Amino acid sequence: MSITLRGRGNDSSRARGRRSHLDLGRRGEDLAARYLTERGLVVLSRNWRCREGELDIVATDRSTLVVCEVKTRSGHRFGDPAEAVTDDKQARIRRVTSRWLSEFQVGWCPIRFDVLSVDCTPGGEPTVRHIVGAF
Template sequence: MGENTVRRDRRGKVGRIGEDLAAEFLTSLGWQILDRNWRTRYGELDLIAADGPSLVIVEVKTRASHTYTDPVAAVTPQKLRRMRLLARQWLAARPDGAPWWEVIRFDAVSVQLDLEHPCDRDRARLRHHVGLVE
């Protein structure tokens, strides 16, 4: 197995751990997860959730390194624009028709895993960033 394959496998594992932790966190707040890893040719939405009357599109950023002080620093204005485009596509693709949402919000959950023990979920630090703006 080549170095690139190992790095890609580790990145995928780290990402899955972060998304699972973020989904569990949001569910503990009483949110309903409507969709996970929704994809089109234009990109992917990590989590789509309902927080009462609000539809919340959640970008999950997970790191097992110290590249950024907070992994949310990787959510660029370009990424936020793509999230908006994908949210419109998700709403249009709903087979039951999109219910009316009072608010459509874009949040991020940053997950910093322990550098030495990235699979130890108890050592992970989560931070919820509400209402991303460009």
């Protein structure tokens, strides 16, 4: 006897889609971290989580704390990756940054919020666009 699931697809296809999405995000964050390191920044945290959310990358250029949101896409069907950093997302990143500062007992320091837009179009070389002081 065989059973065919109709409608939303079977669990294994959803799991594969989610896994490939997560793999793409991980690849983008790896490329972004390497990009920052090659430009002299020191990565302090990656994928730091708390109850309010997550920070993709926290780095420093030795004078400024640089909080980086990484957005990765495999095409432009949904627009430029950086466009996904909405006002609500920016506010959440600021709140989570306050938690990070408290968790690591960091006193006052200059903070900059950057966005790294990573394009991983199949068949092409990945590109990283760094928007310094994005918000």
